[in-house]
Amino acid sequence: MHKSLFISMTFVLALGGGALAAEYDASNFSADGRKWQPVPAGHLPGKDNGAGKGTHNAGEDCGICHRPDGKAPVIFTMAGTLYEDRAGRKPLQGGEVILQDRDGNVISMTSNEVGNFWTQVPISSNPYAIASHGGVTHPLYSTDELGFHPADPNDTRSWQYKAWVKSGNHVRPMVTIAPVGGATDPASRMSCNMHHAALGGRGALWGTGKSTLSFYPQTHLSFQKHILPIFRHKCVHCHIPGSTLTRLVTQSDMEGEPLTQIDYSRSLDLVSYEGSSVTSGDTVWTKRGIKDMTAGYQDDPDSSLVLAKTRWQTDGKVIHGGGAFWSTSDPDYKAIRQWIAEGAQDN
Ligand code: HEC
Ligand code: HEC
Known part of the structure; x- marks a missing residue:
């Protein structure tokens, strides 16, 4: 079973997820900017939840079907399943998946009873996005004399955002998510497992306010x-x-x-x-x-x-x-x- 956050190509459906004042700007997308920042202020839980019940295929690659020319009639920019633990054993209901993209837009989704979340809100692009193909990396977009070239918001490889998972007393940053891989396929998807594997394990998108062990002795801790x-x-x-x-x-x-x-x-x-x-x-x-x-x-x-x-x-x-x-x-x-x-x- 895959436990993953998946992305498929965006079809722009402006849902009014307004840009916040950018405490966050393009300079955050340097190697150093990939490190943690606090959860953006003013996110509203569930603001960008996609419509529907969405209780099927938990833990599977949503993007297999929810992509252009996929089996599903709806296309998501972002979808996945949230778990209580890193091993992805138990789905987490009511967790908040928060993204902030390169333009400062905050996207916020709440996981449902099987841990699923999904949205159709567009995610902004990074003009310096890079693709790798056959071991060779090359820029997807060249820059103009001002150093900018508008990237293609319809090309998932150029998307870039930071992500956090919030659950009760627990907030976990997932640092900057690099442009979506997949070499030459602009509708390619990516698993967040690729970024959050610890100790060689694949790991799931997870966050929990729960304690690690169900019981601790009062004294003589080991x-x-x-x-x-x-x-x-x-x-x-x-x-x-x-x-x-x-x-x-x-x-x-x-x-x-x-x-x-x-x-x-x-x-x-x-x-x-x-x-x-x-x-x-x-x-x-x-x-x-x-x-x-x-x-x-x-x-x-x-x-x-x-x-x-x-x-x-x-x-x-x-x-x-x-x-x-x-x-x-x-x-x-x-x-x-x-x-x-x-x-x-x-x-
Ligand atoms: C094997 C293909 C497939 C996968 C994988 C898949 N879906 Fe779907 N999904 C469909 C199809 C087909 C429909 C439309 C028919 C229907 O409504 O059941 C659909 C409809 C939906 C809908 C709208 C209808 C409803 O149930 O509310 C949502 C929301 C949804 N999917 C969410 C997800 C999420 C989240 C994932 C990943 C965890 C996912 N899907 C994975 C095929 C898939
Ligand atoms: C998502 C990545 C991440 C996770 C998870 C994480 N840390 Fe950190 N930690 C950092 C970063 C980045 C720094 C350096 C920045 C800072 O000091 O806040 C840091 C710094 C620290 C420091 C300060 C070290 C020093 O010398 O100043 C301590 C102590 C620490 N972490 C403890 C913990 C503990 C305990 C946990 C688990 C309960 C934890 N961290 C989980 C990223 C993480």
């Missing part, structure tokens, strides 16, 4: 049994050993190295207690581990960065590059806090 599963569940798709590789998307990328290596993790590896060191080509990625963030905070666990950064702030703000994961009363949060108070042991 790193292996209770704490590591939380980090593995919620943190490792960014805080992994080594680097993250990304595709070309911008003009500056085109002028530079053919592939851009990005560290989404601030040199923090939350898979391992001690930290890690990975050599890739000439580059050595040395990362701190869980210990470096937690040891020495027995007396004041709440100010350990793994907690201080990742909770919702009292003013409702999100200050962490990876989103907000919990309030201070969340069972996962309390378990980590207790484990730190007990000495943050590798036990």
Whole structure:
């Protein structure tokens, strides 16, 4: 079974999803801009939900049928299924999938009872979009003397947006989604699994406010049994050993190295207690581990960065590059806090 976010070619149906003031502009579509930004303000849950019941084929590639010349009579710009967990075992109902495109438009869809969401709202294009074909990358659009050339909004390969998943107390950024792949086919689709695979797994589009384990003891927390599963569940798709590789998307990328290596993790590896060191080509990625963030905070666990950064702030703000994961009363949060108070042991 595929658990995926799929895209098919757009047929422009203006649904009045108005452009917000751009705290967001084309400069965000550099290699650096692919990193996290807070969820755009003013999104309205479900604003861009497509019409219909849409309870069939959950987890399947919607775009196989909902594309031009596909079996389905309706064509979506964006559709997919949202899950509660990375493995895609349980659909998430009522989750919010939020996109912001290159023009600052915010698109917001709510997942239904089987986790499905879909929309027909157009997504704006990136004039510097790149396609790759047979291992060769080439720009889809050339630029004019001002550095701009209007890209084709009907060509999915040139679309570009950032995405977030929000569910209750939990908001997860999915950084910038590169132009849709598929080489030469302008109606090609893409699975979000291609971007959000962690540790070699394929992963699903997911987000959850739920705690990782259903039960934690009050005291004598074990790193292996209770704490590591939380980090593995919620943190490792960014805080992994080594680097993250990304595709070309911008003009500056085109002028530079053919592939851009990005560290989404601030040199923090939350898979391992001690930290890690990975050599890739000439580059050595040395990362701190869980210990470096937690040891020495027995007396004041709440100010350990793994907690201080990742909770919702009292003013409702999100200050962490990876989103907000919990309030201070969340069972996962309390378990980590207790484990730190007990000495943050590798036990
Ligand atoms: C195997 C082909 C196929 C796939 C895959 C598919 N659909 Fe459909 N879909 C159809 C057809 C055919 C129709 C029109 C007939 C109907 O209404 O059942 C349709 C109709 C719809 C409708 C409008 C009618 C209704 O049920 O409300 C929605 C919404 C919809 N699909 C959503 C989705 C979503 C979301 C996905 C992916 C999770 C998806 N579809 C995957 C074939 C498909
Ligand atoms: C979507 C990617 C992503 C996810 C998921 C994520 N992070 Fe992060 N994290 C970042 C980025 C980007 C930074 C650097 C920017 C910043 O400091 O906010 C960061 C920074 C941090 C820092 C600060 C390190 C320092 O030295 O300043 C801590 C601590 C941290 N993350 C903990 C966590 C924990 C704990 C989780 C899981 C509950 C988590 N992160 C999940 C992307 C992520």
